[in-house]
Amino acid sequence: MKLRKILFEAGQRIATALDQEQVAQIVLETVLKLISSVEVVVFYYQLDIGERLQATAITGAGDAINAAGLLDETLVAEALQYKQTIYLPNWSKNSDQPRKSLIIEPLVLVDISLGALGVISFQPAAFDDDHRQALTMLVNQASIALQNARLYAEARRIDELKALYETGKAINQSLDLQETLTTTMTISRSLTGASVSNIYLYVPDNGGYRIDSVVTLSGTSPLADIDRHRSSDIAWEVVKNNHPILTHESEIDGASQASAQTIQTWLAVPITTGDTPMAVLTLGSESANTFIADDLRLMQIIASQAAAAIDNARLHEEVQQRLQQTEALSAISQSISTTLDLRRVLELVVQSAVKTIQVASHSLLYLLDQSTKQPRLEAKASLQEWSLPSNLEAVREKTIQQVIQQQATIRVLWQSEEQTAWSLLIAPLKTNEAIIGAISVESPHQNAFSFSDETLLNTFASHASIAIQNANMFRELSAAYLDLSRKQEEILHSHRTLQALFDSITDGLYMVDRDLKIIAINQAEAMRLGTTPDALVGHACDDSLWEEAAEDLIKIVQNTIESGEEKNWGSQTDTGNRGHFTDYDVRTYPIFETPANVSQVIILAQDVSEKRRLQASLFRSANMAAVGQLASSIAHQINNPLTIIIANAQIMEMETLTDSPDYPIIAHIVEAGTQIRQIVQNLLDFSTQDSYAWFETDIQETIEDALSLVAHSLRKSNIEVIKQIENLPTVVSSASHLKLLWMNLLLNARDAIFERVSAISPKQKEEPGIIKICVSKINEEYVQIQIVDNGVGIPHQYRDHLFHPFFTTKTINKNLGLGLYTCRAIVEAHQGQIEIDNPETNSGTTVTVTLPIQILV
Structure with missing residues (x-):
C-alpha cells in the first residue's frame, strides 16, 4: 500500500509537470522514497529532440557525478535499443569493486526512446518484484510526462516566436505613444497571464529620475491602493538598479500586509535606451508562482521592442507637437498678415496657446487700458472639462502686475482651498520695449510647465505684440x-501653358483615377469621341464611352493599377468592329502616389491605321521576294507539259494492268505530277497574305507545306532536314501566315549554311548542312517550335538589328531585309514570341518561336 501511495502521489505531480527538469526531479525523489537502499539514481533524457542522451539529473549518496560514471553507456544503449528492462542483481563494473544491484528502465513511448532511468543499490539483489514493478510504472508515467513537456516546450517556443513577431509588428504599427503603451501592456498580459500591467514613464530630474506618467491596464476589478503602491515601489527599484525583478509576495516580511494584497506575484523589467532607463513595465498576478524565468526573458525582449517604439512615438509626438506649434504660429502669422481685426488675432493667439501647450487648460490675454493703466481681459480660451477656481483670478491679476513691473515671464504654483495645485505661466506683451499687456496659460497640475512651454508662450506673446503694432x-x-x-x-x-501642350497632342490622351473616372482628356480625343473635354471630365470609362473596346481597355487599365506596370493593347482590324478604337493601339502608364500605390493612369491612344497599311505593303513585298527566290526551283515544274504529263499518265494507269511491271512507274508519274500541282497551289496561297484567317490549325501540317515549297532548294544545297515533332493539339492561327513564317526561317537557314559551305577551302573537310526542326508542347498554354541550323551564325554586332525592317546581312540585290521583320510581325499577331540565339563562336543559329494554343482574337 505504501508503494502504491507513493506512486499515486508521484503520478499526480508528474502529470502536472510541464518542464523536463521538473519531471526528472520528481522521478528521482520518488525512487528514493520507493527504495531505501538506493545508492545512486541517474536520469538520462534528451535536452532537445535529436540530441544524444545525457545524465541530466543525478541524486544519491556520495560523489554522485563519479557514481554516475559507474554506469556503462552500452547498457543504457542496449536497454533503449531493445526497449527492455535490464536488471543485474550482482553487478560490478570492475572485478575489484564490491557487488551491487543495477536496474536500467528505458523510457519509451509508442516506440520512441525518450531516455532511461538507472538505479544502483549498495546491496546485491536489492530489487524485488514489487520494486521493479513500481519502477516500471514510474518510468511509464515519466515517459508520458517527458513527451508532454517536450511538446509543451516546442509549442511554447513556437508561440513565443509568433508572439514576438506579432508583438514587434503591433508595437511598431503606431506612432501614438498612448496606443504603443496600451499595445505593449495588452500583449504582455496576454503572453504571461498577468492580472494587471503598468508602465511607468520616467524623465531625468536633477541627476535622478521622476515619474512623468503612469499607464495601467487591469482586468475587471480596479487595482487596490496597496497593490498600486507596491507596483510603484518595485518599478522604482528597477529604475535605480536598471535590473529586472521577479518576486513573490510571500517573500515579503509582514504576513498581514501580504494577506491584504490582491497581487501575489510581480514581474518588472526596465525599458531602456542604451543604458538609460526610460520606463518600467510591471506585471502582477493574483496567483502565486504565475511567472517563471521564461516569462522574465520574454518580457525583456518585448521591453527592448517597446523601447524603440516608445522612443519613436515620443519623437513622433515631439515632431507632431513642434508641427502643431509651427502650424499655430503660422496661423497666427497668416492671420496677422491677412486681417486688421485685432480681436480675431488675439482670440487666435489664446486658442493656439491652450491647444499647443499640452498641459494648459486655460489661456487668457490682457491689454493695458491706456487711460487707467490697468490690465483688461481681451481674449480667453479653455478646455471644456476644466473650470477655474474662484480665488485664482486674484492670484493671476497680482502676478500680471509683477510681470508688467519686472518685464519678465513668471511662474506661479498656487494651492487652492480644495488642496488642488494650479500652475500659472505669465509672459509680458512688448512693443518697442514698452509693456502693453500679458498672456497667461494655466494648468490644474503641479509644476506643469517646462522651459519649452515658457519659450513657446513668449513666442505667442511676441506674435500678439506684433498684431498690436x-x-x-x-x-x-x-x-x-x-x-x-x-x-x-x-x-x-x-x-x-501645360493645358495648351496637352491639347496640342493629336493622339488620344487620358488621365483616369483608380475608379476609372476621367481626370483630364485632351482636345483631340474629345473631338474624336464627338464631345468636349469639360463634358468628359468625371465621366466613367465604360461601354457608353469606349463602346466595343470597353471590355479590353478596362482590363489593361485595371491591370496597370494592380501591377504598376506599363501595358499595351493593339486593336486588330480583322477582329471586328472596335468602335472609336478600331485601328488604334493603346498604351497605359501608371502614376504612383507611393512606391507601391498607383493613384492614376495615363492612357495614350495612337492611330496605327497608316502603320498597318505599311505593314501590309511590307508583307506583300516580302511575299514577292520569297516568290522570286523560289522561281528558279518552280520554273521547271510549272511548264505547259505538266497538264499533258498528268493526263497521259492517268490514261496509261487506267489502261495498264496492276500486275504489269510498268504499272508502278506510271503510278509514280501520276503521284509526282500531283505533287507538282500541290506546290503550285501552295505558291498561289502565299500570293494573298493581307488578312488573317483564324482557324484551328495543325502546326505540323503548316511545317510540312512550307517544307514542300523549299524542298527542292534544300536538296539542291545538299541540306538534310531532321524533324522531331511531338503530337500537338491544334492551335488557333492563320495557316497561310504560319507557312510564310516557316518558309522564311527555312530559307534563312539555307542561306546561312550555303554561306558557311562557300567559305570552306577545297582542302578542308566539308561538314554536311543540317536543319533540325523541333516541335513540342512546353505547357498547357504554349507550344514551341525551334529551327536549328549549322550555318555561319549571326555576328554579335548585328543581333540588335535583326528584326528591323530593311536590315539585311546579305547583298542588297539578293534580299530586301524584310524576312525577319515579317516573321516577327506574324508571331506578334499570333500573340507569341520569337527569339534568335547562337553561340559566341557564331557557329549555327537557333530560332525559337513560342505560340499560344488559344489566343484572344
Whole structure:
C-alpha cells in the first residue's frame, strides 16, 4: 500500500509537470522514497529532440557525478535499443569493486526512446518484484510526462516566436505613444497571464529620475491602493538598479500586509535606451508562482521592442507637437498678415496657446487700458472639462502686475482651498520695449510647465505684440499680398501653358483615377469621341464611352493599377468592329502616389491605321521576294507539259494492268505530277497574305507545306532536314501566315549554311548542312517550335538589328531585309514570341518561336 501511495502521489505531480527538469526531479525523489537502499539514481533524457542522451539529473549518496560514471553507456544503449528492462542483481563494473544491484528502465513511448532511468543499490539483489514493478510504472508515467513537456516546450517556443513577431509588428504599427503603451501592456498580459500591467514613464530630474506618467491596464476589478503602491515601489527599484525583478509576495516580511494584497506575484523589467532607463513595465498576478524565468526573458525582449517604439512615438509626438506649434504660429502669422481685426488675432493667439501647450487648460490675454493703466481681459480660451477656481483670478491679476513691473515671464504654483495645485505661466506683451499687456496659460497640475512651454508662450506673446503694432505693418503686408498675387498669376500661366501642350497632342490622351473616372482628356480625343473635354471630365470609362473596346481597355487599365506596370493593347482590324478604337493601339502608364500605390493612369491612344497599311505593303513585298527566290526551283515544274504529263499518265494507269511491271512507274508519274500541282497551289496561297484567317490549325501540317515549297532548294544545297515533332493539339492561327513564317526561317537557314559551305577551302573537310526542326508542347498554354541550323551564325554586332525592317546581312540585290521583320510581325499577331540565339563562336543559329494554343482574337 505504501508503494502504491507513493506512486499515486508521484503520478499526480508528474502529470502536472510541464518542464523536463521538473519531471526528472520528481522521478528521482520518488525512487528514493520507493527504495531505501538506493545508492545512486541517474536520469538520462534528451535536452532537445535529436540530441544524444545525457545524465541530466543525478541524486544519491556520495560523489554522485563519479557514481554516475559507474554506469556503462552500452547498457543504457542496449536497454533503449531493445526497449527492455535490464536488471543485474550482482553487478560490478570492475572485478575489484564490491557487488551491487543495477536496474536500467528505458523510457519509451509508442516506440520512441525518450531516455532511461538507472538505479544502483549498495546491496546485491536489492530489487524485488514489487520494486521493479513500481519502477516500471514510474518510468511509464515519466515517459508520458517527458513527451508532454517536450511538446509543451516546442509549442511554447513556437508561440513565443509568433508572439514576438506579432508583438514587434503591433508595437511598431503606431506612432501614438498612448496606443504603443496600451499595445505593449495588452500583449504582455496576454503572453504571461498577468492580472494587471503598468508602465511607468520616467524623465531625468536633477541627476535622478521622476515619474512623468503612469499607464495601467487591469482586468475587471480596479487595482487596490496597496497593490498600486507596491507596483510603484518595485518599478522604482528597477529604475535605480536598471535590473529586472521577479518576486513573490510571500517573500515579503509582514504576513498581514501580504494577506491584504490582491497581487501575489510581480514581474518588472526596465525599458531602456542604451543604458538609460526610460520606463518600467510591471506585471502582477493574483496567483502565486504565475511567472517563471521564461516569462522574465520574454518580457525583456518585448521591453527592448517597446523601447524603440516608445522612443519613436515620443519623437513622433515631439515632431507632431513642434508641427502643431509651427502650424499655430503660422496661423497666427497668416492671420496677422491677412486681417486688421485685432480681436480675431488675439482670440487666435489664446486658442493656439491652450491647444499647443499640452498641459494648459486655460489661456487668457490682457491689454493695458491706456487711460487707467490697468490690465483688461481681451481674449480667453479653455478646455471644456476644466473650470477655474474662484480665488485664482486674484492670484493671476497680482502676478500680471509683477510681470508688467519686472518685464519678465513668471511662474506661479498656487494651492487652492480644495488642496488642488494650479500652475500659472505669465509672459509680458512688448512693443518697442514698452509693456502693453500679458498672456497667461494655466494648468490644474503641479509644476506643469517646462522651459519649452515658457519659450513657446513668449513666442505667442511676441506674435500678439506684433498684431498690436501700428499701421506700418499693413503696407508691408500689402506688398507681400501683391507679390503673392503675382506668383499665383505665374502658376496660372504655367497651368495654361501645360493645358495648351496637352491639347496640342493629336493622339488620344487620358488621365483616369483608380475608379476609372476621367481626370483630364485632351482636345483631340474629345473631338474624336464627338464631345468636349469639360463634358468628359468625371465621366466613367465604360461601354457608353469606349463602346466595343470597353471590355479590353478596362482590363489593361485595371491591370496597370494592380501591377504598376506599363501595358499595351493593339486593336486588330480583322477582329471586328472596335468602335472609336478600331485601328488604334493603346498604351497605359501608371502614376504612383507611393512606391507601391498607383493613384492614376495615363492612357495614350495612337492611330496605327497608316502603320498597318505599311505593314501590309511590307508583307506583300516580302511575299514577292520569297516568290522570286523560289522561281528558279518552280520554273521547271510549272511548264505547259505538266497538264499533258498528268493526263497521259492517268490514261496509261487506267489502261495498264496492276500486275504489269510498268504499272508502278506510271503510278509514280501520276503521284509526282500531283505533287507538282500541290506546290503550285501552295505558291498561289502565299500570293494573298493581307488578312488573317483564324482557324484551328495543325502546326505540323503548316511545317510540312512550307517544307514542300523549299524542298527542292534544300536538296539542291545538299541540306538534310531532321524533324522531331511531338503530337500537338491544334492551335488557333492563320495557316497561310504560319507557312510564310516557316518558309522564311527555312530559307534563312539555307542561306546561312550555303554561306558557311562557300567559305570552306577545297582542302578542308566539308561538314554536311543540317536543319533540325523541333516541335513540342512546353505547357498547357504554349507550344514551341525551334529551327536549328549549322550555318555561319549571326555576328554579335548585328543581333540588335535583326528584326528591323530593311536590315539585311546579305547583298542588297539578293534580299530586301524584310524576312525577319515579317516573321516577327506574324508571331506578334499570333500573340507569341520569337527569339534568335547562337553561340559566341557564331557557329549555327537557333530560332525559337513560342505560340499560344488559344489566343484572344
